[in-house]
Amino acid sequence: MYKIILLLDFAEEYSKSLMKGINTYSREFGPWVFCRMPLFHRETVGMDGILKWALEWGADGIIGQLYNDKEISKFVQAGIPVIAQDFKERFSEIPNITGAYHETGQLGADYFLKKGFTNFAFYGFSDIVWSRERSEGFEERLKSTGHNVHYFEHKKARSTELWYYKPSSLSRWLKSLPKPIGLMACDDNQGQHITEACRHLGIRIPEEVAVLGVDNDEMICDLSDPPLSSIALDVEKGGYDAAKLLDQLIKHGVADYHDIVVKPTQVITRHSTDIYATNDDHIATSLKFIHQNIDKNLHVEEVVKQVPLSRRALEKRFLEITGYPVYKYIFNLRIEKFTQKLLDTDMSVFEIALDMGLTDSKNIARQFRQVKGCSPSVYRNKYMAGK
DSSP, rough: OOOEEESSSTTTTTHHHHHHHHHHHHHHHOOOOOEEETTHHHHHHHHHHHHHHHHHHOEEEEOOOOOSSTTTHHHHHHHOOEEESSSSOOOSSOOOEEHHHHHHHHHHHHHHTTTTTTOOEEOOOSSSSSHHHHHHHHHHHHHHOOOOOEEOOOSSTTTTOGGGSSSSSHHHHHHHHHHHHEEEESSSSHHHHHHHHHHHTTOOOTTTEEEEEEEEOOOHHSSSSSSEEEEEEEEHHHHHHHHHHHHHHHHOOOOOOEEEEEOOEEEEEEEEGGOOOOSSSSHHHHHHHHHHOOOOOOOOHHTTSSSSSSSHHHHHHHHHHHHSSSSHHHHHHHHHHHHHHHHOOOOOOOHHHHTTTTTTTHHHHHHHHHHHOOOHHHHHHHHHHTT
């Protein structure tokens, strides 16, 4: 029976999801005994104190948020396998629970592009790896389409400070942004900073500023006014995979290891981005109709009927504004909706197809494979921990 120390922020949804995945693996291959060590031990006893406790308790491994300093070598020398959550920067001496951060930023950029935005902003920290790389992915994707990004760096030391309620450089920045604008925050906490600051400034969300966070922490997203859209991450699977790696390190030694990469899965749309940003009324009408009817077997001809334009004229304007032909936009959105139902429900592929007004489940499965590179069942198993 393994004895594992968990040094995590137990109040955060990210850490809770990690623990769910770790616990799932433990139930399947354990049982394991866990010591939930509060983060303040990191400051009060330091790395030496944590190591001393681990040796006295007879810990077999540690998963946690550790500072990036040379003290980590003491754990390696002691032969205790450690997997670090890269809450600041990645470690080079030990495996990390990290993320596909560039991919997450690119997903946010594509989301706003599909909604017709031409102005973009990012709010985050340049000195933290997960924020920095999300902003890089966001900006790289947008620059490839000829757009620039307005960036504001959060320089406050503690995210719990309430400075964003008061007039500040953030206030001036938000007022100065061209509007409407799609703004991605590095995580949901910072996303709520933006929604609160906008509310106090009288900036309308989503009409003037559409705000997208990361982590899909439902408590934070629902507390936001308006509710915050967010990119969901496959954290629970990350926890499961981290436990599996820790098991291997305990059995075979710490010389051979790899990082655990948490992937983004989908954008969960709430009120903070529920808008289609275009000054072209006909395209706005078309986009609204598509999104409202995507759960039906929608065809381009039905979209054309909603506006006083020929199909050729609509196609041309739609492509110029969204970057996609109408049929491709419908196709991509259908796959997004299908993917969301695949991960959020236990319905079969056939049942999901029927729920979306599609009579040919084999065809949607084939289309899904074209986009995702695998079948719906393989994708579901891949992104659901313990399956």
